[in-house]
Amino acid sequence: MSREARVERGTAETTIRITVALDGTGTGRIATGIGFFDHLLEQLARHSLIDLAVEASGDVQVDEHHTVEDCGIVLGRALDQALGDRRGIRRYGDARIPMDETLATCAVDLGGRAWSSITPRPDPLAGASPWLELLPHFLESVAREGRMTLHLDVVGAASVHHHAEAAMKAFARALRTAAEPDPRLSGVEVPSTKGTLR
Secondary structure, three states, rough: OOOOEEEEEEOOOOEEEEEEEOOOOOEOOOHHHHHHHHHHHHHHHHHHOOEEEEEEOOOOOOOHHHHHHHHHHHHHHHHHHOOOOOOOOEEEEEEEEEOOEEEEEEEEEOOOOOOEEOOOOOHHHHHHOOOOHHEEEEHHHHHHHHHHEEEEEEEEEOOHHHHHHHHHHHHHHHHEEEEEEEEEHHOOOOOOOOOOOO
């Protein structure tokens, strides 16, 4: 079974094309027009071992919000398609990632229910870096469209770069574990007593 997907989405604000291969080697081909976002998506590919290709163009002359949000929507849909009926996967994954002073903790459930809890959430109107708003919004969009439960907490960060990168790496590692085939399920069983994750 091929665990790959390609999803495209076009609006008046953005055009997004994303390809994922869940059983990859972590290759990232990323071009969003937003340098720091490209860096974070490269971290996602490398640490999840998902081959990820992202081509995005958007109204960055307005700001980066639409491009980041829409990439989250399309990535979530691509992950959902690639996971298929989710038979034989581990379903749950978690990770704790230190990055100097920062510690990010993430837990993921690919059980088909969309939920996200991401902390802390600084007030962007109080002058905080926009990435403390943009990255959680991106991950919420991934969780909703990917039909996953996501809990993410970052503590100790004295740098926005460390905060965002540790968060993305923790998500990547948790997703990697959750999406992996579980050899004890033989690829045919759904990891739920309901018998379905749809």
